[in-house]
Amino acid sequence: MDSPETAGTVLVVDDEPTVREVVAQYLRRDGYAVHESGDGSDATQWLADNDPDLVVLDVMLPGVDGLTILKDLRRHSDVPVILLTARVEEVDRIVGLELGADDYVVKPFSPRELAVRVRNVLRRTSSGNSDGNGGAAPGSDPERVLCFGELHIDRRAREVTVAGRPVALTPKEFDLLDHLAASPRQVFSRHQLLTQVWDSSADYQDPATVTVHVGRLRQKLEADPNEPRWIATVWGVGYRFEP
Numbered sequence: 120m121d122s123p124e125t126a127g128t129v130l131v132v133d134d135e136p137t138v139r140e141v142v143a144q145y146l147r148r149d150g151y152a153v154h155e156s157g158d159g160s161d162a163t164q165w166l167a168d169n170d171p172d173l174v175v176l177d178v179m180l181p182g183v184d185g186l187t188i189l190k191d192l193r194r195h196s197d198v199p200v201i202l203l204t205a206r207v208e209e210v211d212r213i214v215g216l217e218l219g220a221d222d223y224v225v226k227p228f229s230p231r232e233l234a235v236r237v238r239n240v241l242r243r244t245s246s247g248n249s250d251g252n253g254g255a256a257p258g259s260d261p262e263r264v265l266c267f268g269e270l271h272i273d274r275r276a277r278e279v280t281v282a283g284r285p286v287a288l289t290p291k292e293f294d295l296l297d298h299l300a301a302s303p304r305q306v307f308s309r310h311q312l313l314t315q316v317w318d319s320s321a322d323y324q325d326p327a328t329v330t331v332h333v334g335r336l337r338q339k340l341e342a343d344p345n346e347p348r349w350i351a352t353v354w355g356v357g358y359r360f361e362p
Contacts, residue, residue, distance in 0.1 A: 126149060126150035126151050126238075126241065127151055127152070127171075127172035127173065127241050128151065128152045128153075128154065128169075128171045128172050128173075129146050129151045129152070129153050129154075129171060129172065129173045129174070129175060129237060130153075130154050130155075130156065130162065130165065130166070130169075130171040130173075130174045130175070130176075131143055131146070131153055131154070131155050131156070131175045132155075132156045132157075132159070132162040132174065132175065132176045132177055132180065132185065132188070133157070133175075133177040133180075133203060134157050134158055134177065134179075134180055134181055135177075136157070138177075138203070138226075139155045139157065140155075141230050142175060142230055142233060142234075143155055144230075145230045145231060145233070145234040146234055146237060148234075149234055149237075149238060151237070154169070154171070158180055158181045158182045158183075159180040159181065159182045159183025159184055159185065159187070159188055160182040160183055162176075162180075162183075162188060163183055163188055163191070166188075166192065170196075170198070171198060172198070172199075172241055173198065173199045173200070173201070173237055173240060173241055174192070174198060174199070174200045174201070175201050175203060175233070175237070176188060176189060176200055176201070176202055176203065176220075177202075177203040177204070178202055178203065178204040178205075178215065179204070179205060185202060185203075185204075185215075186214065186215060186218060189202070189215065189218050189219060189220060190218050190219075192219075193218065193219035193289075197219075197287065197288070197289050197290065199221045199222075199240045199241070199289070199290045199291070200219065200220045200221055200222075201220070201221060201222045201223065201224060201233070201236060201237065201240070202215045202220045202222070202223040202224070203223070203224055203226060203228070204223055204224075204225055204226065205225070205226040212225075212325060212327065212328070213327055213331050216327075216328060216331040216332065216335075217331055217334075217335065219289055221240060221289055221290055221291035222236055222240070222291065222317065222324075222328075223324075223328070224236070235318070236317075236318065239318040240290060240291070263275050265297075265300050265301070267300065267303075267349065267362050269281050269282040269283075270340065270349060272296065272297060272300055274297055277290075277293050279293065279296065279340075281340055286339050286340060287339075288336070288339065289335075291316070291317075291332060292332055292335055292336055292339070294316050295312065295316050295329075295332050295333070295336065296336055296340075296350075298312070298315060298316050299350065299358065299359070299360035300349075300360045302360070303359075303360050303361070303362040304359055304360065304361065304362065305359060305360075306353045306356050306357055306358070306359045307357050307358055307359065308356060308357035309326035309329040309330065309357055309358075310326060311357065312329045312357070312358070313326060313328065313329060316329075329358075333350055333352075333358055336350055337350055348361065349361055
């Protein structure tokens, strides 16, 4: 898919040519191969034939809108998606996150900030998928596999199972779970998690982003999401992982 000298392939979808050009310029400067689409139909067709490493996706698009593209994409792919949105209402951002977006940026935004987020997401994903053990048996490295009863987290393979059942997580869901589980019973505020998992801050990101991702993790991991076994809420503070 990528030529050897590229850092990865990024699809940028936005109906504003200036936004596409500026974002693409910053990403190419960082070494990414960039494909640009100006509408939802073109992006959908391109995605049917290509497998990018990350998608930067505008919500408001002519034809097929960004949320519809995201919903369809999540049926068969966990490629990281960063939403671009001019909508400021919290409910609109939450809808995108609940559909499986890994991050969002509100317009107007800093192209440099967006490029940093792209780089951080792809760095975590690629490093998590690399296996330097040369085929070591699962569980032989205590830092590689975290086990908490029926919950097993393979940090290098970026795979999660509950009672032997594979659990499909988006890259950001895995990052959040891994971060919490690596420090059992340590309480993290939402602002801390934005900084440590999203490499961002409340200046650029709504803390509700963390809340939505925790809710998605509970739906996928917990027998009863309303009575979570592993991811506990510390009211007025944040969240902690219960071993």
